[in-house]
């Protein structure tokens with residue numbers, strides 16, 4: 137059984153709601169422009185689109201301070217933007233340019249930006265989860281109230297590192313929020329064929345921590361659940377497993393023909409695209425006007441276009457840089 141949630145829900149104010157929409161819009165437009173340039177053959181490489189999963193990232197990160205930590209995966213653009221990595225740094229890193237967040241040596245699979253708290257992006261499924269424990273342990277040992285969030289997929293919750301990390305985080309009461317962005321597929325395998333439970337949050341009970349399964353496409357429900365988890369961690373009460381139920385619109389990676397995907401399911405999910413749906417909700421609830429949201433979209437589009445142009449015009453790293461920042465300096469013994 138998943139632990140009961142007893143804390144009352146806090147209602148986000150208009151500033152928070154509009155902020156969530158603005159960040160989700162930046163992610164959506166970045167992703168759409170990136171995909172369009174790939175399709176036009178102007179840029180290459182591997183790309184794992186997070187379209188459809190925006191609020192699983194945005195509604196969590198809204199609770200984080202710049203000095204809090206985030207760990208993410210190859211499908212991490214939404215987590216990176218939500219944590220505050222500037223679009224120019226990101227776009228340049230995705231293209232392997234010298235002005236990228238890792239001087240072009242990380243690429244999309246390894247984006248790191250410690251000054252913004254984006255501590256690591258990993259391509260090895262499940263590997264980021266224990267890293268978040270280490271970050272949280274360092275905060276605990278230094279006596280700060282920083283928290284660490286680790287984002288990963290449903291498939292990663294079947295990896296040994298997930299189970300080991302949840303156990304230890306619970307024993308040591310580490311300030312970690314384990315966010316499983318359950319997009320219903322691990323590569324080409326649907327959840328029911330590879331995972332022993334229907335609700336991944338139920339696994340929390342085995343490790344003596346609260347688990348919440350939330351509609352990850354509902355920005356408010358997600359924001360409320362994340363708030364509870366972040367507050368618990370900051371108060372020193374230990375970790376939470378938060379399952380954000382969501383969906384990915386563009387398959388596993390760019391070029392995936394999605395032959396394994398039931399067409400009707402994809403159609404139904406895309407018709408409920410969380411970003412335009414939230415836009416309509418903000419207008420219907422009179423939180424913002426059509427003109428205000430259109431202005432946000434225009435500004436986001438300009439920012440994305442600027443970052444893309446900046447990255448496309450930038451230089452690749454010089455070969456003389458090949459070994460720089462790769463090896464640790466020798467330590468005298």
Ligand SMILES: Cc1ncc(C[n+]2csc(CCOP(=O)(O)OP(=O)(O)O)c2C)c(N)n1
Nearest residue numbers: 211259260261289290291292319321322323
């Ligand atoms: C340890 C390891 N095993 C296998 C792979 C190959 N692989 C890459 S992504 C992926 C699926 C992971 O699915 P999930 O955790 O649900 O995340 P999603 O891609 O759906 O966001 C697999 C098996 C890998 N990168 N690392």
